[in-house]
Amino acid sequence: MKLNIRLHGRGGQGIKTAGRVVGTAAFLAGYYAQDSPMYGPERRGAHVSSFVRISDEPVDGRGYIAAPDAVAIADHSLLEQASPLQGLRSGGVVIINAAKHVELGIPTIQQAVLDISTLANKILGRDAVSAGVGAAVCKALGIAGRADVIEAVKMEMEELGLREELIEANIKLAEECYAAIPTLQLKTNEEDMLMERDEIVEIPATPAPASVALISAAGNSTARKTGAWRDATPVINYQKCTRCMVCYIYCPDSCISLDETLTPHIDYEHCKGCLICFMECPPRAIQVEV
Amino acid sequence: MSEETVFKTMKDTPRQEYLSPGSPLCAGCGGEIIVKLALKVLGPRTIVVSVPSCLALLELYPYVSIKTSMLFAPFGAGPAAAQGLVDGIEALASKGVIQNPGTKVLVLTGDGAAYDIGLQATSGAIQRGLDFYYLCYDNEAYGNTGFQYSSATPFASWTSTTSVGLESSGNTFWKKDLFEIWRAHNPPYVATVAASRPVDLMRKFEKASRIRGPKLFIALGVCPTGWGADAKETIRIDKLAVETGMWPLKEAINGEVRHTYIPRKRKPVEEYLKTQKRYEHLFKPVRRDDLIRAIQERVDRYWESVSE
Numbered sequence: 001m002k003l004n005i006r007l008h009g010r011g012g013q014g015i016k017t018a019g020r021v022v023g024t025a026a027f028l029a030g031y032y033a034q035d036s037p038m039y040g041p042e043r044r045g046a047h048v049s050s051f052v053r054i055s056d057e058p059v060d061g062r063g064y065i066a067a068p069d070a071v072a073i074a075d076h077s078l079l080e081q082a083s084p085l086q087g088l089r090s091g092g093v094v095i096i097n098a099a100k101h102v103e104l105g106i107p108t109i110q111q112a113v114l115d116i117s118t119l120a121n122k123i124l125g126r127d128a129v130s131a132g133v134g135a136a137v138c139k140a141l142g143i144a145g146r147a148d149v150i151e152a153v154k155m156e157m158e159e160l161g162l163r164e165e166l167i168e169a170n171i172k173l174a175e176e177c178y179a180a181i182p183t184l185q186l187k188t189n190e191e192d193m194l195m196e197r198d199e200i201v202e203i204p205a206t207p208a209p210a211s212v213a214l215i216s217a218a219g220n221s222t223a224r225k226t227g228a229w230r231d232a233t234p235v236i237n238y239q240k241c242t243r244c245m246v247c248y249i250y251c252p253d254s255c256i257s258l259d260e261t262l263t264p265h266i267d268y269e270h271c272k273g274c275l276i277c278f279m280e281c282p283p284r285a286i287q288v289e290v
Numbered sequence: 291m292s293e294e295t296v297f298k299t300m301k302d303t304p305r306q307e308y309l310s311p312g313s314p315l316c317a318g319c320g321g322e323i324i325v326k327l328a329l330k331v332l333g334p335r336t337i338v339v340s341v342p343s344c345l346a347l348l349e350l351y352p353y354v355s356i357k358t359s360m361l362f363a364p365f366g367a368g369p370a371a372a373q374g375l376v377d378g379i380e381a382l383a384s385k386g387v388i389q390n391p392g393t394k395v396l397v398l399t400g401d402g403a404a405y406d407i408g409l410q411a412t413s414g415a416i417q418r419g420l421d422f423y424y425l426c427y428d429n430e431a432y433g434n435t436g437f438q439y440s441s442a443t444p445f446a447s448w449t450s451t452t453s454v455g456l457e458s459s460g461n462t463f464w465k466k467d468l469f470e471i472w473r474a475h476n477p478p479y480v481a482t483v484a485a486s487r488p489v490d491l492m493r494k495f496e497k498a499s500r501i502r503g504p505k506l507f508i509a510l511g512v513c514p515t516g517w518g519a520d521a522k523e524t525i526r527i528d529k530l531a532v533e534t535g536m537w538p539l540k541e542a543i544n545g546e547v548r549h550t551y552i553p554r555k556r557k558p559v560e561e562y563l564k565t566q567k568r569y570e571h572l573f574k575p576v577r578r579d580d581l582i583r584a585i586q587e588r589v590d591r592y593w594e595s596v597s598e
Binding site for chain 1: 297300301305309310312313314315317318320322323326327347348351352353354355356357359360362393432462486509514521522523524525526
């Protein structure tokens with residue numbers, strides 16, 4: 001067996017730990033396993049991902065998994081914002097944390113849906129889905145048995161230093177998710193990639209004596225579409241707007257620009273949805289759409 | 291020195307942007323607002339010297355949000371790197387290799403570098419009279435690494451290395467007075483600024499740009515993530531810091547201190563403390579009047595000493 005899994009979620013949901021649960025459970029079940037999160041500075045609400053490689057031979061791949069056999073998505077709103085299906089092989093499996101089947105429009109992939117957030121909110125009191133996502137992935141892909149999954153959750157939660165009762169609650173969440181999700185049959189093959197991945201930033205080679213982390217660009221962070229962080233959207237009511245510039249001044253990310261008439265325009269490709277503009281707008285001309 | 295200013299109201303805010311969207315900083319970052327406004331005044335010929343801090347994420351390989359030039363220096367070495375840049379530019383300009391119409395060098399650090407790790411290098415640069423700007427956005431802890439205690443952490447605050455609860459009451463030390471430490475070096479200009487007072491902030495940078503020598507700024511860097519507040523509360527919290535008197539707005543020109551805003555009817559510090567989870571243990575599970583009073587008295591004492 002050779003299985004590459006990519007997990008997607010938002011900062012704070014526990015996607016790194018979910019990956020660790022899968023990797024540890026696979027290891028306990030007798031496989032070679034490697035798990036790693038995408039370590040970036042992305043914060044609260046930002047799109048985060050982690051990677052698990054499982055094999056019955058030693059794992060030699062490293063880094064980003066560009067062509068996964070299975071993808072787990074802990075927040076289905078990412079489907080519209082972050083292309084989590086990128087590179088998924090046809091015949092592969094998508095595990096989605098959602099209340100009901102999500103229409104993906106791709107017949108060649110199989111879908112397992114489970115409302116992990118509702119269970120997590122019920123059992124843990126918040127949207128901390130790591131144990132649930134980890135258990136769901138293990139069961140859906142037939143990676144490890146129930147006992148190995150529970151042991152993996154216990155080990156990972158202890159490693160995080162959680163209190164006894166929280167560890168128990170996470171085990172309960174894992175058990176419920178494990179029981180509720182079906183096992184699907186992977187039908188992927190090496191050649192058949194469903195979606196190409198986005199262009200990546202080329203890093204040019206520099207001669208060794210001058211080899212520094214040199215960025216030969218100014219202000220190129222616009223390539224990072226932080227609009228995908230947003231879970232609430234500020235919308236300007238231009239009838240009420242007095243062109244006072246307050247939203248423009250306080251936007252931390254320079255996402256509000258002014259035209260010649262001082263009318264503000266929001267750059268939704270990058271707006272992170274902090275909503276300072278909504279809070280500070282003197283005539284209350286900014287509404288929030290969720 | 292001239293008191294003339296082009297910044298009379300918020301509408302005078304320059305329309306040029308020197309930060310691009312797409313930084314990976316947290317939503318609602320107060321520090322990012324400060325840098326955005328400072329660069330609007332300093333202009334396109336500003337070289338930003340960055341050191342490890344949250345705002346170092348403005349340049350995260352291979353992306354950069356800063357539209358002017360920037361250099362990344364080791365944690366404690368921001369002002370030393372600035373010295374190299376200033377001297378190098380001067381040397382190349384005097385040989386006619388480059389033209390140098392008013393290049394500015396701005397060291398941008400958090401409180402970790404300003405109050406702790408880079409204080410020595412700053413002390414040296416001020417003492418040598420280096421012609422540079424230093425901007426510390428003070429989020430009162432090591433925010434980038436998970437909000438560990440720094441010597442800028444205020445009394446009674448929670449940090450990830452400071453326990454709170456019935457047995458312990460958060461940080462037991464008082465915040466270091468960096469303004470006074472810098473001022474004791476006798477630089478021509480030191481000021482404090484806050485994002486919720488953009489006109490005050492812009493005027494101070496404008497004033498500093500007419501002065502040769504070290505020009506140093508401490509900005510309140512409201513940190514929704516570390517302080518435990520909703521991202522949209524940043525400016526509201528910033529305003530409360532100013533209106534409770536917890537964040538005095540002042541400047542010292544050639545050592546002489548003047549407050550640029552005096553909150554005549556100060557709000558109780560409680561109003562500020564209540565907005566942040568890092569002070570939650572002052573109110574829950576039992577109200578800690580002793581700690582709240584200690585903070586209030588400290589603030590009252592400060593303003594009683596202000597005779598303007």
